[in-house]
Amino acid sequence: MLIHSPEIEKKNFCLSCGKTENIKARRYCSVKCRQHLRQKLNMKNGLLQALNTRYATFYFSDSLIILDVVPFGCREIFRYSIRRKEGSDPAADFNRMTNNLGEAWWQVSDRTHKNYLASQHVLKLAKRCAIADGSQRPRMVKIPSVKMESLSCLEIKKDDLGSSDLSRIIKSAYRRQVKIHHPDLGGKAATFRKIHSAYKELLAWADNPVFIRRRGFPDKWFYSAESKKWVQPTPVHE
Secondary structure, eight states: OOOOOTTSOOOOOOTTTOOOTTOTTOSOSOHHHHHHHHHHHHTTHHHHHHTTEEEEEEEEOSSEEEEEEEETTOSEEEEEEEEOOTTOOHHHHHHHHHHHHHHHHHHHHHHHSOHHHHHHHHHHTSEEEEOOOGGGSOEEEEEEOOOHHHHHHHTOOGGGGGOTTHHHHHHHHHHHHHHHHOGGGTOOHHHHHHHHHHHHHHHHHHHSOOEEEEEEOSSSEEEETTTTEEEOOOOSOO
């Protein structure tokens, strides 16, 4: 539903804070960082609801943060953007921008006592953009309901979950870890228990795969009126 901004430079950085140090192939520098941005985004959902938002996305570069809003009944994007403040993270910049929009909404609401006029005023502050073709609509992805910790314990790649030979991969990975971590071979009992638990969990999933389905974009945080909450960017390889 929302178009990609040509202003956002493609490079590998944390999708929550923008840091590039030691990010490697990861999408976030830490779970805490990801949770921090999600919390800040969800704190401003009242503004999105006031604008009758159907979908919204949030994304950023080194110089800009962008909030794209698609209200119900509209066939175009209402785009809000501001320059990044030096030394400020994307969550703080988003908070600053939405505070300004909220103040603009309340000024009109207090003066006119009509909320719809306040919402129309804030929408007029946005840059209006055409919605691109269907390839820019939020896509539905299937995410395996498997703990990443379990994959890590057996050193199995996430891509292996789609293999037709998954059970063999799990068993081979388990045997490799047993040779290293079994208590009889000098390994720690606690570590081996985690490995065995991961082995049982993954085998059960291989016999009966379960997926979580959700909409979104691979490079943007996504909000929908249906869930009334923000979700992190979808996995790239799905």
